[in-house]
Amino acid sequence: MPPARKPRPRRAKSVKTAAPARHSLADLITVMARLRDPDGGCPWDLAQNFETIAPYTIEEAYEVADAIARHDMNDLREELGDLLLQSVYHAQMASEIGAFDLQDVIHGVTAKMIARHPHVFGDGKAASPDDVNKIWDAKKEQEKGSQRTLDGVARALPALLRAYKLQKKAAKRGFRWKTTDDVFVKLDEEVNELRDAIQSGHRAHMAEELGDVLFVAVTLARHLDIDPEESLRQTNEKFIKRFNGMESDFNNLNQRMEDASLEQMLELWRRQKNK
Secondary structure (H helix, E strand, O other): OOOOHHHHHHHHHHOOOOOOOOOOOHHHHHHHHHHHOOOOHHHHOOOOHHHHHHHHHHHHHHHHHHHHOOHHHHHHHHHHHHHHHHHHHHHHHHHHOOOOHHHHHHHHHHHHHOOHHHHOOOOOOOOOOOHHHHHHHHHHHHHHHHOOOOOOOOOOOOHHHHHHHHEEEEEEOOOOOOHHHHHHHHHHHHHHHHHHHHHOOOOOHHHHHHHHHHHHHHHHHHOOOOOOHHHHHHHHHHHHHHHHHHHHHHHHOOOHHHOOHHHHHHHHHHHHOOO
């Protein structure tokens, strides 16, 4: 008598599941830990370290700023997510070497915000934004201890923004020009020194003097209460708009820009400027 066959297992019935719940921060932390898991994680993510991820962090911060400048809320939502991912990424790598984890990061920044807002979470008083800035700086100094004035300005900042922050901190200690006219005198002086350096033909000297001109231009922006980074960003956008318009004009003329004279280009540029 042949042996009895084992019953064939029945295929599980497909079950319709409800739409997945909205993902949480905990889900993102889990995803990042999985990507970094040596056992079956992502080869690219496993190959990264703090230094290789840092440029992406900076790039994502700029993309957030770009979305804000374009007033694009959908893009802003996405870019904020990308920037959040950078924090989770760095925290995951730090946790792998036992330095800290994301909960430590959240605890630290929350405690800092509470401590530096005694006018909200304590008995402090602040009637204006200037009062708040003074409280913030005082609390920060207490937390950091004795520190040189310029030590807190990050080296990785864009040079223009870093110059602005360096000067702002120095000005709080009284190291500043009294009037805008004084700044213009200094700017003229630096431009003349740049001219002399150009005449010398020494590239290192030219680079140094050009840096001085740019630094004093930032000083002028600060005296005018203008953010030099934002001012230059707007000028960049203006240049792009006018150049694109000039390029379109040449296309309409069936002429290559490369074949045009500088005088022709300037004439079309002036037309774009007057639009």
